[in-house]
Amino acid sequence: xxxxxxxxxxxxxxxxxxxxxxxxxxxxxxxxxxxxxxxxxxxxxxxxxxxxxxxxxxxxxxxxxxxxxxxxxxxxxxxxxxxxxxxxxxxxxxxxxxxxxxxxxxxxxxxxxxxxxxxxxxxxxxxxxxxxxxxxxxxxxxxxxxxxxxxxxxxxxxxxxxxxxxxxxxxxxxxxxxxxxxxxxxxxx
Numbered sequence: 726x727x728x729x730x731x732x733x734x735x736x737x738x739x740x741x742x743x744x745x746x747x748x749x750x751x752x753x754x755x756x757x758x759x760x761x762x763x764x765x766x767x768x769x770x771x772x773x774x775x776x777x778x779x780x781x782x783x784x785x786x787x788x789x790x791x792x793x794x795x796x797x798x799x800x801x802x803x804x805x806x807x808x809x810x811x812x813x814x815x816x817x818x819x820x821x822x823x824x825x826x827x828x829x830x831x832x833x834x835x836x837x838x839x840x841x842x843x844x845x846x847x848x849x850x851x852x853x854x855x856x857x858x859x860x861x862x863x864x865x866x867x868x869x870x871x872x873x874x875x876x877x878x879x880x881x882x883x884x885x886x887x888x889x890x891x892x893x894x895x896x897x898x899x900x901x902x903x904x905x906x907x908x909x910x911x912x913x914x
Contacts, residue, residue, distance in 0.1 A: 727764075729757040730795055738803035740898025745886045752882060753798070756790035763787055785864035793843055793863060796876040800911075802904035809905060814874070814912045817848070821855040829900075832857045836879050836896045842866070846875040848912060874911045875903065 732750055736743050763784050770777050808825070809815060815825055822828035828846075835857045836844035843860040849871045860866040877883075877899050884895035 726761055727757050727791065729754045730798070732798040735798060735801055735803060738801065738902050740887075740895075740901060742887050745884070748886070749794075749878075749883060750798075753791070753794035756787055756794060759787040760784075760791050786862065789863040789867070793860070793873075793876055794878070796873050797843075797878045800875055800904055800907045801899070801902045802907075803902065804904075805901075806904045806906050808903075809909060812909050814905075814909050817855050817912065828855075828857070832875070833893075833896055833900070835859055836877055837892055841880045844877045844879055845873045846908075847871040847873050872911060875908045 729750075732746075732753075735741070735746055738746070763780055766777075766780065767784075810825065818825050818828040822831060832844060832846060838859060840859075840861065842862060843858075845858045845860055847856050847858050847868055848854070849856065849868060851870060855874075856868065856871070858866060858868065877896065879892065879896075884892060888895045888898075
């Protein structure tokens with residue numbers, strides 16, 4: 726059984742109202758609840774009916790919704806954590822994007838695309854490459870076997886109450902709240 730993680734330590738993060746964070750935590754808890762409900766159902770019912778088959782297809786949405794929110798909240802902090810220009814991640818970003826600044830421009834550009842979803846800096850260990858991805862609808866667009874390093878939720882529920890349709894201002898606030906130590910740790914794996 727999955728238990729929702731407590732992210733209340735993020736209350737008070739600059740650029741994020743307490744209301745939007747609390748609402749977002751409740752939304753995340755819903756993914757945990759639905760993941761558990763589906764997993765319990767699967768343990769008792771084979772995918773022998775069309776309804777069961779559709780629920781199994783839905784599982785990726787619920788499970789990834791749970792995990793992506795955990796990665797998103799997990800790579801945020803209300804304390805300032807500077808990016809390490811001398812770290813392994815900086816080396817990888819320079820190798821794959823030309824510079825850290827070019828990577829960040831690309832990441833922000835992907836995050837600013839029209840639509841709902843997620844923007845993820847992902848690492849393909851087998852190919853030793855970093856990619857900025859657009860993940861649509863939780864379950865479409867993931868690179869199989871790649872590790873999410875930096876995750877930003879760009880569904881409207883993550884920002885519209887605080888920023889209206891100004892997604893760029895939300896991305897600015899998010900980038901100021903990134904816990905770069907966590908991102909670096911994910912990269913070192």
